[in-house]
Amino acid sequence: MPELPEVETTRRAIAPELINQTIEAINIYQPKLRWPISPQLANCCPLEVHEVTRRAKYLQIHTQLGTLIIHLGMSGHLRILPQNTSLQKHDHIDFILKGNTLIRYTDPRRFGAVLWTQQELSEHSLFQKLGPEPLTRAFNAIYLFTLVQNKSQPIKHCIMEQKAVVGVGNIYANEALFRAKIRPDRNANTLNLEECKLLVTAIKNVLRKAIEKGGTTLKDFRSPLNQQGYFQLDLDVYNREGKPCTLCSKPIERIKIQQRSSFYCSTCQQ
DNA sequence: AATAACACCTGTGTGC
DNA sequence: TGCACACAGGTGTTAT
Numbered sequence: 015m016p017e018l019p020e021v022e023t024t025r026r027a028i029a030p031e032l033i034n035q036t037i038e039a040i041n042i043y044q045p046k047l048r049w050p051i052s053p054q055l056a057n058c059c060p061l062e063v064h065e066v067t068r069r070a071k072y073l074q075i076h077t078q079l080g081t082l083i084i085h086l087g088m089s090g091h092l093r094i095l096p097q098n099t100s101l102q103k104h105d106h107i108d109f110i111l112k113g114n115t116l117i118r119y120t121d122p123r124r125f126g127a128v129l130w131t132q133q134e135l136s137e138h139s140l141f142q143k144l145g146p147e148p149l150t151r152a153f154n155a156i157y158l159f160t161l162v163q164n165k166s167q168p169i170k171h172c173i174m175e176q177k178a179v180v181g182v183g184n185i186y187a188n189e190a191l192f193r194a195k196i197r198p199d200r201n202a203n204t205l206n207l208e209e210c211k212l213l214v215t216a217i218k219n220v221l222r223k224a225i226e227k228g229g230t231t232l233k234d235f236r237s238p239l240n241q242q243g244y245f246q247l248d249l250d251v252y253n254r255e256g257k258p259c260t261l262c263s264k265p266i267e268r269i270k271i272q273q274r275s276s277f278y279c280s281t282c283q284q
Numbered sequence: 285a286a287t288a289a290c291a292c293c294t295g296t297g298t299g300c
Numbered sequence: 301t302g303c304a305c306a307c308a309g310g311t312g313t314t315a316t
Contacts, residue, residue, distance in 0.1 A: 017310090048292075071311095086309090089310095126310090167286085185309060232309070233308080233309085
């Protein structure tokens, strides 16, 4: 489900519920996520939340004792619910707030993670190898052009790896490459500076627009307030195999790149 | 060291 | 209906 726009949409929805509030209890129903949930997690309450931030696709809930780190994996989501809401299949964790609210973590495939750390986040292993945030000046054409020089892999994989840049997943990688008019299977080191500039701009624009629209709801993405996203209405190539290109009407093609479905227009993208 | 494939897990859709 | 298989918004680990 979640790439950067969906994670950011989630962050914006839960932040007002959490900031300056207290998590009074954490109920764990299923500890087997990507990494087993530490038993310590249930024992650290009450937690006073100071701030809710995002780095790449990770949510960071900062408290007086440490930080909760949440990753939604492929199918995870958070919801804001009244405390009497009954549990359903795949509900794994409840964060019980003071008052009548809880925040519930649900994740059918359990590729996501909920971690507790008292480390400085800059020293945490999860954040060591991440590239720059896409919506900052650190992610720019010269940076990407320099990095791409010794990359012998498809450019689509390069921008999805969370090393050249973070937050880009399969939907937005396809969409950004279409907007930049670059084929997803181009070897990264064949991009010239101008193409890097177009790609950087396309990534920034597509992510900004998707955040504005509350993310992409293909199937089941909902914000914690149960609102769907609307960026799927703006998709040019993702999941549009055989449908006409929005620019030239030629049918969109689908290929596999590093095991992931990749969609492009063979006329508009070079 | 860089790159590609695999693994984790459940649900859904398709074709026989 | 049932079954087998492909596929799904991610990423750490293992193999090449």
